[in-house]
Amino acid sequence: MSNSHIFMPSGFIRTPLQNGLGRYIPQLQRITLKFCKNHGGSRGVRDFIESDLMDFAKSNPGTVVYLKPRRHRSPCAVAEYLNGEREYLSLHEFTRDEVQKWLSYMRTRSGIPTMRFRKYQHTDYPTIQGVWNPFTHQAAEINTAEFPHEDLSKPVNLAPSATEQLIEIFKRSQITDSKEKPDN
Incomplete structure (x- = not known):
């Protein structure tokens, strides 16, 4: 088991309140792509800008995309979320597909920093059986059955x-x- 989680901040699960109840509000507010026009480490970012940036912008109208060319600097992406958090990602020598995947990852995040989650309860002997749910002890053939099903629709003899x-x-x-009542 890794001990890298010791240095991560810890906290409880926080979500944007009721996001998706009426409609979903993307949490990525703006993204800035910083790149060099000549440097070889920026080739993947430049290829992404030439071929896929317009599709990304059209499919995400709620996100503002800024392009910032810089001389002799390593490419990076800075994502700013609605909760005020900023995320920095170095894109040095990434391919076009990798840049697209990382931007998609940033687009779907909530902006809450990565943290080690704490729980409100604690036990010295955690279960290995898993969490119980109402379908735990159901018959396995229900998973693949086509409904209405002849055998599963039969009434059960209940007490x-x-x-x-x-x-x-x-x-x-x-x-x-x-x-017992006598007749007169």
């Missing part, structure tokens, strides 16, 4: 409910009362 048992007891008592 009578408490109400049905009381009605039955009442009917029996009515019968025994009528037999």
Whole structure:
């Protein structure tokens, strides 16, 4: 097990409140691509700008894209999110596809810094069985069944409910009362 998580900040899960309840609001506010027009380490960024940047901008109208050419500097991307966080990514010697994948990654993030999550509960003996859910002990054939299904639609023989048992007891008592009552 790695100990690299020791130096990460820790905290509880925070999400943008109710994002996606009415409509989804992308959290990436703006992205700045800084690159050199001549340097070889910026080739992938320049190729991305020439071929894929317009498609990226059209598919993400809520995100502002800035291009900032700089002389003799390594390429990078700076993403700014709605919560005020900034993320810096060096794009030195990345290919066009790698730049596209990293921009897609930045676009889908919430902007909350990567952190080690804490839990409100603690146990010295964690379970190895997994989390229980209502489908844990269901039959496996339900997963692949086409509904309506003949065998799965058959009524299950259930024990009578408490109400049905009381009605039955009442009917029996009515019968025994009528037999015990003498006729005049």
